[in-house]
Amino acid sequence: MLPIYDQKSRIKLFVLAGALLIAAATVIYTSVLVQRLSEREQKQIALYAKAQRFIISIEEVDANTTFVFDEIINANTTIPIIFTDGEGNILDTKNLPLPNKATKQAKEEFLRREIAVMKSQHPPIVVKLSAGLLNYIYYKDSQLLTQLRTYPLVQLAVIGCLGVMAYFAFSYSRRAEQNRVWVGLAKETAHQLGTPLSSLMAWHTYLKESERFQHEPIVEELGKDVRRLEIITERFSNIGSVPVLKDENILQATKNAIAYLQSRVSKKVLFEIKTDLPTDTPARINVPLFDWVIENICKNAVDAMDGKGNITLHLRRPTKNKNLIALDITDTGKGIPKSKIETVFLPGFTTKKRGWGLGLALAKRIIENYHEGKLYVRWSEVGKGTTFRVVLKGE
Ligand SMILES: Nc1ncnc2c1ncn2[C@@H]1O[C@H](COP(=O)(O)OP(=O)(O)O)[C@@H](O)[C@H]1O
Numbered sequence: 001m002l003p004i005y006d007q008k009s010r011i012k013l014f015v016l017a018g019a020l021l022i023a024a025a026t027v028i029y030t031s032v033l034v035q036r037l038s039e040r041e042q043k044q045i046a047l048y049a050k051a052q053r054f055i056i057s058i059e060e061v062d063a064n065t066t067f068v069f070d071e072i073i074n075a076n077t078t079i080p081i082i083f084t085d086g087e088g089n090i091l092d093t094k095n096l097p098l099p100n101k102a103t104k105q106a107k108e109e110f111l112r113r114e115i116a117v118m119k120s121q122h123p124p125i126v127v128k129l130s131a132g133l134l135n136y137i138y139y140k141d142s143q144l145l146t147q148l149r150t151y152p153l154v155q156l157a158v159i160g161c162l163g164v165m166a167y168f169a170f171s172y173s174r175r176a177e178q179n180r181v182w183v184g185l186a187k188e189t190a191h192q193l194g195t196p197l198s199s200l201m202a203w204h205t206y207l208k209e210s211e212r213f214q215h216e217p218i219v220e221e222l223g224k225d226v227r228r229l230e231i232i233t234e235r236f237s238n239i240g241s242v243p244v245l246k247d248e249n250i251l252q253a254t255k256n257a258i259a260y261l262q263s264r265v266s267k268k269v270l271f272e273i274k275t276d277l278p279t280d281t282p283a284r285i286n287v288p289l290f291d292w293v294i295e296n297i298c299k300n301a302v303d304a305m306d307g308k309g310n311i312t313l314h315l316r317r318p319t320k321n322k323n324l325i326a327l328d329i330t331d332t333g334k335g336i337p338k339s340k341i342e343t344v345f346l347p348g349f350t351t352k353k354r355g356w357g358l359g360l361a362l363a364k365r366i367i368e369n370y371h372e373g374k375l376y377v378r379w380s381e382v383g384k385g386t387t388f389r390v391v392l393k394g395e
């Protein structure tokens with residue numbers, strides 16, 4: 001595993017831990033505030049009840065006692081209150097947004113509902129009247145307190161949304177940048193190869209036609225290498241532009257790709273091509289890029305088997321979507337551990353001494369960005385082998 005991916009997952013963990021810490025701190029801090037405010041409101045309501053009892057107990061309010069009204073009873077402008085008598089008849093309300101134009105019945109219903117809410121929050125305070133009668137003071141948390149209770153949730157939701165948006169914006173711009181690098185580098189490579197290649201081709205034609213060299217076997221070998229260089233240049237130029245997709249006979253295309261490979265790997269690697277489809281089934285592909293994908297996957301398979309084993313290519317319909325074409329490439333190699341099944345597609349990930357870790361990243365780009373297909377590890381077991389699945393569009 002390359003250190004950058006180790007580091008990346010460590011950074012992710014760090015950020016996640018930090019975010020959780022901030023979230024926890026916010027929740028704890030606000031709940032302390034809520035607790036304090038709630039205690040204060042309880043005290044205020046207790047004082048309020050006391051004041052009510054006092055007012056009831058004195059004969060009449062005079063200059064000495066008006067402060068009870070002014071400073072205590074009327075001072076409560078935040079805590080909603082409903083007064084009832086012993087039978088539950090509503091005597092008075094405070095700090096409740098009574099609907100103005102509503103009918104008497106609607107108001108009554110509204111207040112009954114409020115009483116139910118208040119009951120669920122706090123038991124009512126009982127005020128004993130002189131005649132042995134009882135009054136009840138129902139109350140609930142002030143709006144401020146209610147809002148404060150939900151505040152951390154709202155805040156976390158907003159921060160969460162911002163986080164998600166930032167993440168998508170960031171990963172979008174990162175992907176756009178990666179695209180520019182891939183495409184730019186490919187274009188540049190195709191461009192640079194172009195000039196010496198056309199000169200080589202001209203030289204080859206000259207040799208082929210000259211009396212003197214025509215019969216030398218070397219000229220034919222040279223021709224093969226020139227052809228190979230041409231294919232490489234074609235691949236890069238296709239990656240660097242919008243490649244043209246055509247309906248191609250997929251069985252034939254697969255056979256051609258393998259034929260070339262087979263001559264280049266150890267004889268101990270046996271290729272087999274199977275198909276469940278009619279032999280003339282077409283798929284929409286760009287041949288040079290498709291070849292490149294098959295080559296990358298099969299070369300990895302050869303590496304994973306240490307140059308000895310079977311590689312089976314199996315064409316079939318995926319079970320879910322019958323309009324698509326699946327090509328399963330199975331090797332009998334060392335397999336990929338479960339934890340690395342997705343990581344193998346990241347650019348730079350390699351377990352080889354001389355690997356660049358670009359083969360699968362490129363193959364995935366070619367299939368998913370240029371062919372609107374899918375490339376993934378369908379099955380793998382350490383010590384047994386691996387199946388990569390390429391999903392392509394049919395006609
Ligand atoms: N068929 C396979 N079996 C086991 N491991 C594989 C197979 N194909 C790919 N891998 C793993 O994925 C890694 C990345 O592959 P790739 O992107 O082609 O880069 P490279 O071949 O340069 O290492 C390989 O180093 C290997 O560990």
Ligand SMILES: [Mg+2]
Pocket residue numbers: 296299300358359360
């Ligand atoms: Mg490779």
